[in-house]
Amino acid sequence: MRTSQFLLATQKEAPSDAELISHKLMIRAGFIRKLSSGLYTWMPLGMRVLNKVSDVVRFEMDKVGAQQVCMPTIQPAELWQESGRWDLYGPMMLRIHDRNNREFCYGPTHEEVITDIMRKELNSYKQLPQTFYQVQTKFRDEIRPRFGVMRSREFLMKDAYSFHASAECLDNTYQDIKGAYNAIFTRLGLDFRVVLADSGEIGGDNSEEFHVLANSGEDTLVISSNGEYAANIERATSYLDNSHVCDAPKQEKQKVSTPDIRSVPAQAEYMGLDIKQIVKTIIVEGKDTDAVALLVRGDHEINPLKAEKLPAVKSPLTMVSEEILKKVTQCEPGFCGPLGLDIPIIADHTVLQMSDFSCGANETDFHFKGVNWNRDCKLPEAADLRFVVEGDRCPSSQGTLSFTRGVEVGHIFQLGTKYSDSMNATVLNDAGKTQPMFMGCYGIGVTRIVAAAIEQHHDEKGICLPEVMAPFQVAIVVLNPKKDEAVGSKAEALYQSLSDKGISVLLDDRKERPGVMFAEMDLIGIPHRIVISARGLADNQVEYKHRSDEEAQMFSYDQIEAELGSRLS
Ligand code: ATP
């Protein structure tokens, strides 16, 4: 490719709405352009990078025997009604009508469609297992599209789905695909972690996420010091000490006037207590009751995903109205506590180890202090209710937990029979009986990978993606071809020869100042740069520099191909 015939579309300034470095650089390097909120065009240069990522993804998926398909992006509502997700998915799903007023959606994911296809195609256990994948556009009407293609509304996903006769077979394929994902992110040169994850909307039992490590990542990852445990904070647990042994009471229970002291920090300060001596009471809607009280220590936060999985608690987790709160606690918000409450009470394990603690008195403008379990209040039911915090003990009790940040680029799930049950996707088993198929699903955010990779691979000059992802492998910069005819012809000959070998080369034949050309090649991140100039050619020499080198080196024109050959990955 020649720059004279290629839309480089680089720009000096990043748009003001670009917060992340990857977003800024992708605009400045002419990789993407915004059409509307969360909608981006992939420009020629960015498209080359995106294709390279898709190639690696497809190569590794093919290697584990997955078969490529392409399903429609538009999906009929009936399938989603059958699985029960038409109502569950909510406003993230873009719903549309056709000319006959039939309801459709623009697919945010494809479990329903693939299940519908495969319940028709697969009818015997002998045909199983099989795995299908596609690299296809999804639409999710995100509440806050941001960070460019990192969280856009329309994005490219590689989604795969596997079908099995047994849970063991599903687990085998799941491990194979996990291996393929490890290979994909390793080949792409990314620093990543696999973590336990919550299954969210998609459902199912086991799920793990792949995260590219980056401080700008939206997800908090919890990692154990002994390297044994890694989980998304949404799902992370710490060592659950079920002994519930607490120190013997030292204080008498005392009611303290706390006028208008409604928050835990204010309560700690006003009462002169450590925040860890406070029990926080949160009143939420119950599944079968008006209200349930959840208790966590003052320095801890309720994890809604854990709380809403409890049988007594309504999912999704919902705070009670002020009216219900006043009815069940007899006080205003900010003064609730477990003493004397006539609703189910569930406490985090750490709360049951507290003694001489403080909590709301269920009387406006009053709190208790010196409260002790058993003596002043019946020991409530215990559960894991909270987000872990740094320094917590690992679930195995060996080592401690610390946090790091990541960008979710892949997510794999064992769905079990969730979709095959609701959509009646069955096969005949070896006993001739009908049974639901076991399913797995596996997603990779192809467009997000490009942004995540740039978060990890950039410097003050611009993008420096690893060669497997770079838009071109080699840049040939031609200086002042008018000065000497050999400059243009030698550059052309080298360009042809490298291109013939299948090396991707961008020949910069613009009549720009050298500084401008160098800066642009650095901004877009071409790993290998060769400069051909009249001055160099006078000694039959050309200049070579890797994107990460400080200094350029001179090589003889005749040697440069061999030199380059040993440096290309
Ligand atoms: P997130 O938690 O980031 O919203 P998700 O868990 O909803 O993502 P999945 O349903 O697991 O996403 O989709 C598979 C992959 O698709 C994700 O791992 C992510 O890489 C990518 N992806 C999801 N939403 C977006 C988006 N809005 N923009 C770009 N990529 C996305």
Ligand code: MG
């Ligand atoms: Mg996910």
